[in-house]
Amino acid sequence: MKIARFSRMGFILAAAGSAVGLGNIWKFPYIAGEYGGGAFVLIYLFTVLIIGFSIMIAEMLIGYLGRKDGVTCFEDLAPTHKHLWKLGGFQGLAGLFIMIFYSVVIGWIFNYIVTSIFYLPSSVKEAEITFNTMLHSGVWTQLFYHTLAFIWITYVLTKGIKGGIEKMNMILMPTLMIILLGMFAYATTLDSFSRAVEFMFSPDWSKIDSNAFVTAVGHAFFTLSLGMGAIMTYSASMAKNSNLVKNAFWIVFLDTSIAIVAGLMLFTFLYQYGSGPAKGPGLVFISLPAAFFEMGIIGNIFAILFFIALAFAGLTSSVSLVEPMVQYFIDRYSWSRLKASMSMGLFFYLIGIIALLSNIDGFKETLTWGDKNFFDWVDHFTATFMLPLGGLVMAVFVGFVIEKQRVEAILKPQLGFAFEAWYFSLRYITPVAMFIVILSLMGIL
Numbered sequence: 001m002k003i004a005r006f007s008r009m010g011f012i013l014a015a016a017g018s019a020v021g022l023g024n025i026w027k028f029p030y031i032a033g034e035y036g037g038g039a040f041v042l043i044y045l046f047t048v049l050i051i052g053f054s055i056m057i058a059e060m061l062i063g064y065l066g067r068k069d070g071v072t073c074f075e076d077l078a079p080t081h082k083h084l085w086k087l088g089g090f091q092g093l094a095g096l097f098i099m100i101f102y103s104v105v106i107g108w109i110f111n112y113i114v115t116s117i118f119y120l121p122s123s124v125k126e127a128e129i130t131f132n133t134m135l136h137s138g139v140w141t142q143l144f145y146h147t148l149a150f151i152w153i154t155y156v157l158t159k160g161i162k163g164g165i166e167k168m169n170m171i172l173m174p175t176l177m178i179i180l181l182g183m184f185a186y187a188t189t190l191d192s193f194s195r196a197v198e199f200m201f202s203p204d205w206s207k208i209d210s211n212a213f214v215t216a217v218g219h220a221f222f223t224l225s226l227g228m229g230a231i232m233t234y235s236a237s238m239a240k241n242s243n244l245v246k247n248a249f250w251i252v253f254l255d256t257s258i259a260i261v262a263g264l265m266l267f268t269f270l271y272q273y274g275s276g277p278a279k280g281p282g283l284v285f286i287s288l289p290a291a292f293f294e295m296g297i298i299g300n301i302f303a304i305l306f307f308i309a310l311a312f313a314g315l316t317s318s319v320s321l322v323e324p325m326v327q328y329f330i331d332r333y334s335w336s337r338l339k340a341s342m343s344m345g346l347f348f349y350l351i352g353i354i355a356l357l358s359n360i361d362g363f364k365e366t367l368t369w370g371d372k373n374f375f376d377w378v379d380h381f382t383a384t385f386m387l388p389l390g391g392l393v394m395a396v397f398v399g400f401v402i403e404k405q406r407v408e409a410i411l412k413p414q415l416g417f418a419f420e421a422w423y424f425s426l427r428y429i430t431p432v433a434m435f436i437v438i439l440s441l442m443g444i445l
């Protein structure tokens with residue numbers, strides 16, 4: 001079988017496309033807002049650089065050396081206990097689980113692109129009503145757009161690494177960057193820009209508790225797409241003789257700068273035209289549309305462009321969330337790409353409908369357990385447990401299981417004198433940090 005590989009640029013854009021997602025533009029600004037800005041941003045940056053960057057290199061290495069689906073990579077690379085290590089590859093399931101709610105959120109964004117053409121809410125109150133009406137009673141609207149997201153994502157997956165994933169990222173990623181940079185440039189001309197900079201970068205340590213710390217670490221993982229095999233699966237199709245460290249650098253750099261650019265832009269708009277750095281997940285769906293309304297006609301244009309950029313970010317991440325399991329069925333069971341993509345697509349689509357219904361009045365009572373409905377449980381379980389666990393497994397696997405000479409042979413020339421520092425951090429600092437995060441996120445610490 002002919003193996004399709006990414007071009008160099010294709011790989012960087014696809015992996016950055018995976019990393020840059022709803023996490024950067026929807027989640028990062030609101031959690032940064034919740035924890036008071038500056039101090040949280042600094043902790044997040046620190047974690048991204050120390051832990052994120054080293055696990056990114058490790059995850060890439062597994063895929064790059066293994067050249068297969070995640071399960072086979074783990075199995076082939078483990079010198080002993082192959083049956084046990086093989087389980088590491090099933091982290092790919094986390095991606096499918098994330099898709100259960102991710103696709104529903106992309107559906108909301110599609111809906112907002114369309115409605116922003118005609119309508120923007122004239123106050124935060126009105127925006128709240130609009131959003132809540134969609135969320136709690138807009139079952140057909142949500143279903144329609146969730147279906148659209150499913151069709152788009154599955155279609156791209158059926159086209160494969162080159163003709164689907166690479167091609168989509170080569171178009172969507174530059175477009176997204178241009179839109180965000182354009183809006184960012186406009187934001188820099190407004191008076192409130194300096195307030196946004198101050199909010200994002202001057203630390204207020206009083207808002208920082210262990211919770212903020214753990215959230216920052218968890219988010220660093222989520223935003224860099226680490227711990228579930230997305231980066232690993234893409235790396236299996238990386239061009240030969242690629243420089244992993246350089247690639248990892250670019251991905252981390254693009255992901256972080258896009259989160260910061262998006263955050264600065266949103267906070268500028270919210271200070272200038274809205275209610276300040278609003279809190280909570282409703283930030284881009286509630287406070288932001290109301291701020292766009294205040295801008296007049298340019299607000300409509302910005303709203304449409306913004307939601308298009310957000311949709312692009314979400315779609316490029318989605319394909320990377322599903323691809324690990326698609327690859328698994330292709331490599332291990334010789335399924336055709338069409339069959340594998342359709343089955344995985346249907347999996348998240350159908351269960352996604354339950355997630356969607358769990359927000360709807362009349363259904364939500366049955367679909368709520370404890371303090372969370374099904375939608376929130378899936379989000380919580382994947383982000384707080386599965387991804388950090390996956391990160392831990394990968395760090396231990398590269399740090400202790402794969403023979404050091406194999407790791408060295410590839411990474412020493414690329415990392416130079418930093419190799420030992422990286423290896424040390426992977427073996428000792430990262431696993432301990434991950435372990436603490438998992439325990440505290442689960443409420444044990």
Ligand code: PHE
Pocket residue numbers: 018019020021022023024095222223224225226228230317318320321
């Ligand atoms: N990194 C993506 C985001 O920021 C989400 C994601 C997580 C994608 C894990 C792939 C794997 O939204």
